[in-house]
Ligand SMILES: Cc1cc2nc3c(=O)[nH]c(=O)nc-3n(C[C@H](O)[C@H](O)[C@H](O)COP(=O)(O)O)c2cc1C
Ligand code: SF4
């Protein structure tokens with residue numbers, strides 16, 4: 001092992017933070033003198049210590065939360081305890097936006113300036129923040145606190161949004177939405193320990209249809225206590241698992257195939273095909289992962305499901321694990337979702353306590369348990385193979401495919417990855433059968449779909465409608481266009497999606513119909529912009545997002561996302577190289593190169609929304625060249 005250690009040592013608090021994840025070293029063989037000598041310290045030496053590499057991310061979280069940044073001494077200690085080369089650990093620590101390897105005040109406000117919030121006061125809020133607290137990243141007014149701009153925080157239905165993180169002995173993460181300058185200032189002053197109650201109560205407002213008899217996936221929202229297993233069971237919870245265990249794994253997989261359920265995480269891959277592949281793999285162990293990273297700007301449906309119906313996610317994961325022979329499940333949960341984390345943690349503990357998780361499930365000889373892994377502010381970690389690397393303690397960089405996750409996934413083992421929304425569909429599939437499920441929606445897009453409505457819409461929130469509902473019908477269900485009432489554009493599918501014009505609202509929302517117009521349902525984003533919004537600024541924000549979130553591993557995306565942003569700035573500033581037509585041609589070529597040659601979906605879709613806006617809305621036609 002090539003350990004090039006600096007002589008920096010951890011202080012007591014940093015050491016405790018690391019030990020809180022790894023337990024205190026058994027030998028006690030640790031001292032400042034030992035660190036300074038630079039000798040490698042290996043408490044559980046060799047393979048045993050290296051087998052814990054997957055704990056690197058939780059360890060970094062613990063240091064960040066206790067101290068507010070990851071110092072060289074703390075990183076050295078983590079490396080020695082895990083036997084991870086410091087260069088690699090540094091590479092991991094610097095990968096995530098929520099970690100800092102530079103000294104930083106312990107209390108930080110992350111203020112969303114992404115597209116839904118942009119359309120609803122984020123610019124004014126950020127200007128007020130700068131006036132009161134100084135430039136982003138500075139600690140001019142108070143050395144204990146600072147603030148930053150943030151990409152979408154997944155609370156777009158209640159803009160503008162912010163999150164306050166406070167490091168210390170009792171660290172906290174507080175989501176605030178909608179929020180004003182005074183509430184942020186108060187939360188910063190209180191070191192984040194405010195507003196929990198209002199945060200919980202507002203999540204119900206995120207589902208305007210709550211209580212409607214027509215709901216399937218969202219039927220329990222506002223009808224159960226999301227913190228109480230008995231309440232969930234009283235509303236029919238765990239009947240699907242009972243049914244699935246009675247049917248047996250092979251039949252459950254057959255029902256999922258018959259349901260024609262397509263993945264809701266963006267790629268629309270048939271769930272049954274994946275389930276079959278993992279179930280028939282010969283290798284053990286196998287893993288199942290619930291992808292709850294949800295960082296696509298404009299997306300918040302998975303957060304709402306986890307906050308309002310967390311036991312449904314646990315039950316669905318258990319069915320998936322039992323049907324495909326996976327003994328262990330992970331939820332990879334977005335780091336910016338404190339309430340979802342709290343509720344999922346509680347749901348898992350209660351399920352375990354009731355014999356619904358563990359070495360046997362509901363008395364059957366089916367072992368299945370769930371562990372939560374928190375992301376740390378990296379959109380790319382939602383890509384399934386980047387997610388594997390993140391859990392394993394490496395930089396969240398996507399892997400080449402093939403091999404596919406169903407063959408070589410987490411820890412090199414067959415792995416089933418499904419989105420939160422995909423999984424909760426499985427409850428009804430187990431209860432009613434795949435054919436009954438397939439009868440809902442359209443031939444190729446079966447079931448119902450969750451959509452995230454935000455921007456200039458009268459009643460923003462998560463909506464559930466059968467596939468085939470038109471965009472116009474969905475917008476009207478959400479109360480119609482708000483703002484000044486004059487619709488300029490709808491962003492469908494997220495920052496990686498497509499802009500549609502008001503003339504295209506008759507579009508049926510199905511995978512097949514959107515494909516025919518060159519659009520995608522993506523992660524279910526439907527974001528409305530009235531004609532007061534400067535769409536050029538919206539495009540610049542999207543371009544900045546992809547430039548920032550590119551993992552930088554492959555050239556087309558690393559360079560392409562930068563060139564795309566530069567080019568847009570030239571167009572917006574009317575400083576084109578050659579004519580506007582030349583620049584737009586170049587924009588399309590950059591987009592094509594990213595689509596053709598990028599390793600993963602981030603690069604392949606980084607130009608979609610921008611190109612669609614330029615083509616459909618003729619945004620730059622008035623320019624002078
Ligand atoms: C850049 C990028 C980000 C992604 N983020 C997510 C995400 O946050 N949640 C998710 O479920 N899928 C996300 N995906 C898709 C996953 O790679 C994967 O297809 C999905 O989790 C599989 O689940 P499904 O089949 O149920 O949709 C992302 C893909 C890319 C390329
Ligand atoms: S396409 Fe972008 S995000 Fe994906 S691997 Fe390449 S550089 Fe990383």
Ligand code: FES
Nearest residue numbers: 112117152153156
């Ligand atoms: S929370 Fe601000 S854009 Fe989503």
